[in-house]
Amino acid sequence: MMADGSAVNAPRVALAALNAMPAEGFAAALEGIFEHARWVAAGAAPARPFPSVAALHAGLMTVLRGLDEAERVRFLNLHPELSAGALPVGLTAASREEQGGAGLAETDAEELARLNAAYRSRHGIPFMICLRRHTAADVLRGFRARLGRSVEEERARAMEEVGHVSRLRLAARVEAPDAEPPRGAILLRALERAGAPFAGLRLTLQIEGTAAGEWTTDAAGRAGPLLAGEALKIGRYAILADGAALPFEVADPAADLALRLQGGAGGWRLTL
Numbered sequence: 001m002m003a004d005g006s007a008v009n010a011p012r013v014a015l016a017a018l019n020a021m022p023a024e025g026f027a028a029a030l031e032g033i034f035e036h037a038r039w040v041a042a043g044a045a046p047a048r049p050f051p052s053v054a055a056l057h058a059g060l061m062t063v064l065r066g067l068d069e070a071e072r073v074r075f076l077n078l079h080p081e082l083s084a085g086a087l088p089v090g091l092t093a094a095s096r097e098e099q100g101g102a103g104l105a106e107t108d109a110e111e112l113a114r115l116n117a118a119y120r121s122r123h124g125i126p127f128m129i130c131l132r133r134h135t136a137a138d139v140l141r142g143f144r145a146r147l148g149r150s151v152e153e154e155r156a157r158a159m160e161e162v163g164h165v166s167r168l169r170l171a172a173r174v175e176a177p178d179a180e181p182p183r184g185a186i187l188l189r190a191l192e193r194a195g196a197p198f199a200g201l202r203l204t205l206q207i208e209g210t211a212a213g214e215w216t217t218d219a220a221g222r223a224g225p226l227l228a229g230e231a232l233k234i235g236r237y238a239i240l241a242d243g244a245a246l247p248f249e250v251a252d253p254a255a256d257l258a259l260r261l262q263g264g265a266g267g268w269r270l271t272l
Contacts, residue, residue, distance in 0.1 A: 015056065015176035019049035032094055033060070033169050034162070036078045040064060053176045057167050064159065076125040076158050081116040082143070084108040094169065103136035115143050122147065123154045130164035133253050135235030137208040182254040185228035188239070190221045190261040190268075197221030198263060204240040207233075239270060246270035 013029050021029060023045040030041040043063035050056040067075060080088065080095055085106030087096055104112070119127045127143055134142065146154060171179050186205070190198040201217040205226045215223040238247045239259065244267050250257060262269045 010173060012173060012175045015050065015053060015174055015179075018056070018174065030060075030170075030173065032092070033166050033173065034064075034075075035080075035092070035095075037075060052178045053170055053174050054178055054181075056174065057163075057170055060166065061163055064162065069155075072155065072159070073124060076128065076155070076162075079126050079128065081120070081126045082112055082129070082139070084112050098131045098165075102131040102139065104139065105136075108136075108140065111140070112143075115147065119143070119147055119154075123151050125155060125158055128158040128161040130161050130168070132168055132230065133164055133234055135208050135233045138233070138235040183229045184232050184250075184253055184255045184257060185225035186232060186237075186250070186257050186259065187224040188215075188217075188222065188226060188259040188261065190217045190223070190241075191263065193263045193265070198261070201241060201261070203261075206238040206240060206245070208236055209238075241268045244268055248272065 010029075010032070018026055018029055023042060026045045026048070027038045027041040031038055034040045040060055040063050043066075044056075044059040047059045047062075050059055064072070064075065080091055082104075083091075083099055084104035085108075087099055091099065116127065127146070129139055129142055131139065146157065149157075167181055171181060188203070190201045190203075192198045197217075197219065198221045199217055199219045201221075201223075202214065203217070203223065204214050205212045207227075213226065215226060217223045232250060232253045234250055234253055236247065236249055238245045239261065240246075241261060246261070246268060248257075248259065248270060257272065260271045262271065
């Protein structure tokens with residue numbers, strides 16, 4: 001899906017050094033943050049110095065937001081389509097890494113080809129999604145759901161996804177105190193029917209129907225974090241406790257999600 005340039009393994013550079021570079025060096029150091037578009041960094045160079053990576057990212061996105069509609073469509077069409085199984089030869093290094101790690105199976109390839117063609121025909125751009133923020137199943141659900149939305153909605157959404165991807169790539173490229181964007185975690189507490197902590201409850205976390213780990217609540221009824229950091233993705237989850245599957249969804253992988261298991265006459269009930 002989204003790809004950067006050829007510098008997926010480029011050395012990290014300190015933000016202070018980026019601020020001090022000539023404009024051309026600044027653009028070269030950020031090669032690949034945006035697909036085949038060094039001009040984005042070149043356009044942001046006059047706004048230096050940036051006090052943080054968040055400010056740097058905002059400056060880069062300001063350049064993109066200044067594009068007119070035709071320029072925006074040309075920029076979005078620099079990105080490859082989403083693939084599964086054997087990846088196309090022409091993918092850039094970062095795109096190959098992202099798509100290769102997305103968990104999409106070869107069995108998805110036929111549906112992806114059909115969705116890619118339908119989406120481009122309807123919206124005039126490739127489907128954009130930040131693969132590192134979503135489970136593979138959620139990528140496909142999102143693709144199907146977004147196909148029928150308006151062109152205006154999808155082109156705006158595509159730019160949002162460019163923002164997510166580029167922010168994560170900056171974290172890998174730039175050294176600064178705020179280089180890593182916020183990453184959430186799943187925390188859980190189990191309470192008895194009367195509200196006291198429930199210790200010793202064995203539970204399993206499922207991600208998209210597949211077991212992802214087992215925990216036992218401590219004396220305070222707590223377990224976790226069940227997932228944290230890059231492991232936490234947008235998608236469908238479930239807690240298995242005493243044979244019951246209690247589903248929930250993660251909508252924001254940057255935010256902590258506090259789950260509460262409440263005991264009752266009918267078994268466990270899950271609340272957020």
